[in-house]
Amino acid sequence: MSAIVHVSSVSKSFQAPDGRLVQALREVSLDIPGGKFTTLLGPSGCGKTTLLRLIGGFEEPTAGGVFIDGALMEGIPANKRPTNTVFQHYGLFPHMTVADNVAYGLEVARQPKAEIRQRVEQALDLVRLSGMGARRVSQLSGGQQQRVALARAIVLRPKVLLLDEPMAALDRKLRKDMQVELKRLQHELGIAFLCVTHDQEEALSMSDLVVVMNQGHIEQMGPPLDIYEHPQTEFVAGFVGETSLFKARVEKRENGLTHLRTAGGVHILAAVDCPETDATLCIRPEKFLKPAADGETRPSLTGRAVESIFLGSGTRLELELPGGERLIASLTGVSPPADGEMVTLCYSPEDFRLLQG
Amino acid sequence: MKASMDNAAPPPPRRQPFLRPGMGKLVPGFLLFIVLFLIPGLIVVTYSLLTRGTYGGVVWHLDLDSYARIFGLPNEDELRDWDFVYLGIFAKSAIIASATAVLTLLAGFPAAWYIARQNEKRKFTLLFLVTLPFFANALVRVYAWMLILRADGLLNNILMGLGLTDHPLQLIYTPAAVVVAMMYQYLPFMVLPLFASIEKLDMRLIEASRDLGAGAAATFRRVVLPLSMPGIVAGLVLVFVPSFGNFLAPTLMGGAKDLQVGPLLAQAFLSARDWPFGSAVSAVLSGMVLLCLFVMARSERKAEGE
Numbered sequence: 001m002s003a004i005v006h007v008s009s010v011s012k013s014f015q016a017p018d019g020r021l022v023q024a025l026r027e028v029s030l031d032i033p034g035g036k037f038t039t040l041l042g043p044s045g046c047g048k049t050t051l052l053r054l055i056g057g058f059e060e061p062t063a064g065g066v067f068i069d070g071a072l073m074e075g076i077p078a079n080k081r082p083t084n085t086v087f088q089h090y091g092l093f094p095h096m097t098v099a100d101n102v103a104y105g106l107e108v109a110r111q112p113k114a115e116i117r118q119r120v121e122q123a124l125d126l127v128r129l130s131g132m133g134a135r136r137v138s139q140l141s142g143g144q145q146q147r148v149a150l151a152r153a154i155v156l157r158p159k160v161l162l163l164d165e166p167m168a169a170l171d172r173k174l175r176k177d178m179q180v181e182l183k184r185l186q187h188e189l190g191i192a193f194l195c196v197t198h199d200q201e202e203a204l205s206m207s208d209l210v211v212v213m214n215q216g217h218i219e220q221m222g223p224p225l226d227i228y229e230h231p232q233t234e235f236v237a238g239f240v241g242e243t244s245l246f247k248a249r250v251e252k253r254e255n256g257l258t259h260l261r262t263a264g265g266v267h268i269l270a271a272v273d274c275p276e277t278d279a280t281l282c283i284r285p286e287k288f289l290k291p292a293a294d295g296e297t298r299p300s301l302t303g304r305a306v307e308s309i310f311l312g313s314g315t316r317l318e319l320e321l322p323g324g325e326r327l328i329a330s331l332t333g334v335s336p337p338a339d340g341e342m343v344t345l346c347y348s349p350e351d352f353r354l355l356q357g
Numbered sequence: 358m359k360a361s362m363d364n365a366a367p368p369p370p371r372r373q374p375f376l377r378p379g380m381g382k383l384v385p386g387f388l389l390f391i392v393l394f395l396i397p398g399l400i401v402v403t404y405s406l407l408t409r410g411t412y413g414g415v416v417w418h419l420d421l422d423s424y425a426r427i428f429g430l431p432n433e434d435e436l437r438d439w440d441f442v443y444l445g446i447f448a449k450s451a452i453i454a455s456a457t458a459v460l461t462l463l464a465g466f467p468a469a470w471y472i473a474r475q476n477e478k479r480k481f482t483l484l485f486l487v488t489l490p491f492f493a494n495a496l497v498r499v500y501a502w503m504l505i506l507r508a509d510g511l512l513n514n515i516l517m518g519l520g521l522t523d524h525p526l527q528l529i530y531t532p533a534a535v536v537v538a539m540m541y542q543y544l545p546f547m548v549l550p551l552f553a554s555i556e557k558l559d560m561r562l563i564e565a566s567r568d569l570g571a572g573a574a575a576t577f578r579r580v581v582l583p584l585s586m587p588g589i590v591a592g593l594v595l596v597f598v599p600s601f602g603n604f605l606a607p608t609l610m611g612g613a614k615d616l617q618v619g620p621l622l623a624q625a626f627l628s629a630r631d632w633p634f635g636s637a638v639s640a641v642l643s644g645m646v647l648l649c650l651f652v653m654a655r656s657e658r659k660a661e662g663e
């Protein structure tokens with residue numbers, strides 16, 4: 001896996017309007033693989049957009065360097081970088097037609113007229129806007145404008161396509177369609193996409209590689225399944241999907257299993273290798289199961305139902321354990337229990353994950 | 358397919374009746390227009406078609422000779438041959454006014470750009486400073502330029518002090534001096550509409566242009582210029598129109614041999630006491646200005662693609 005973008009211990013500080021120095025990125029290092037769909041995921045203010053803008057050439061790092069295709073980008077302005085951006089606000093030129101917008105980069109690069117016409121047509125076909133070239137940008141819907149922004153960026157065949165919260169302005173239904181579309185485009189074009197989003201569902205469904213960021217640094221990166229199934233930090237476990245967290249003390253280890261007890265006195269059996277005496281464990285909601293009618297041998301947890309929501313495909317259940325800890329479970333094929341009812345749920349010790357810190 | 362669904366074109370605009378509810382709000386403005394523009398304009402046009410009185414005023418007798426003189430047609434009764442001196446004055450005035458408008462644009466654009474980039478409080482202060490010269494009388498402002506540009510004036514003293522020239526240069530009483538004085542007089546008329554246009558310009562479009570490979574010059578030409586065109590056109594018109602008929606600057610700072618339309622008008626009424634000729638000059642001037650405005654309004658509408 002060769003990296004198309006290499007970010008080498010990059011830091012970036014801004015002067016806030018009130019004069020304070022804000023550190024948006026702290027020593028971030030990252031390799032973005034060529035030909036893959038990579039997502040920068042994190043809450044607002046985590047530095048993901050700043051990182052994208054550093055790669056695109058709209059900001060210069062305070063320290064560290066950005067390499068694209070092996071070349072150091074220091075001092076190279078946005079217009080000389082092999083990157084193109086789909087902006088959150090699209091940035092379409094209101095005084096031009098759709099075709100003129102898409103042709104803009106090619107015209108600036110003084111490509112021959114015939115080639116421009118052909119490539120613009122191709123790009124519009126690719127985003128399914130064939131025949132819309134003569135329209136004014138203001139005559140298009142939000143979804144169509146986004147496709148124009150996409151066509152305008154990919155027509156230049158960048159080495160990396162940067163997408164800054166591309167779905168933020170779209171409604172839910174359109175967003176779903178666009179996710180599929182983006183994934184398809186990335187496959188067809190084979191160029192690296194680097195997408196910034198705060199929507200974990202979007203990140204998991206579109207990406208080959210997810211980079212979870214928080215407070216200016218990278219928490220964890222890996223394939224979506226890995227991020228979901230093996231979160232390494234409390235932040236990732238909480239930000240990507242739902243999770244139940246337990247802070248517990250190791251009591252004993254036997255047969256490869258660790259016995260732990262939470263502060264509230266709840267006993268947990270987990271298949272984790274825990275070198276310390278204190279541990280933070282997490283478990284995904286769908287790992288909890290209703291106990292078998294008879295002869296149940298799996299370990300279980302019992303708590304009082306405090307909230308249950310019927311979601312159609314299943315039930316989201318929140319239990320309060322005797323020690324006061326909360327447990328979130330998502331069950332299918334059960335009727336939601338009444339509030340206050342005692343509920344017992346089974347789990348496998350293998351489904352617990354040990355978090356750092 | 359989805360694309361065809363949200364493609365529905367807006368319904369064609371229906372023809373609306375000329376008189377509509379809410380038009381009452383136009384009455385005060387309309388009355389002003391009639392009293393201050395239409396009626397005086399008609400008086401001027403009427404006078405321009407009459408015969409001159411011996412000591413000023415007019416004799417009520419139709420006479421088109423004023424226009425014939427402006428356009429240089431010969432008149433045998435007055436022993437006059439073809440003579441384009443007045444058309445020449447109009448042409449010279451138009452050239453000087455155009456130069457003023459274009460140079461004011463070049464001077465005003467960077468200023469308007471800078472002001473539009475500041476925070477709200479600074480914007481207000483800077484715009485106030487731009488309009489500050491308006492608080493001084495126009496005559497005072499032209500006199501200030503005379504003090505600067507005359508033979509023993511500030512500029513010549515500086516140039517000689519620096520050893521750049523050993524004798525005073527002829528700065529005042531030239532077309533350039535007239536242009537400079539009018540630029541100073543009308544700079545706010547340029548900066549204010551430019552500011553309004555540039556402030557509306559989405560700076561993120563400049564970022565988008567850079568992202569697509571355009572350098573600073575290409576971005577300016579292809580994005581900034583077209584999108585600030587309404588302000589540019591408005592500024593050019595607002596400077597060109599009053600410069601064309603300007604009286605003070607050419608009278609006080611223009612050369613004796615470069616007569617312009619404004620002083621010509623004053624001469625016709627005050628020295629020559631030829632009211633019909635003065636009215637005809639005024640009518641032609643107004644006609645040319647209206648033509649300018651019409652052409653610009655049309656080009657602007659075309660630029661918007663409606």
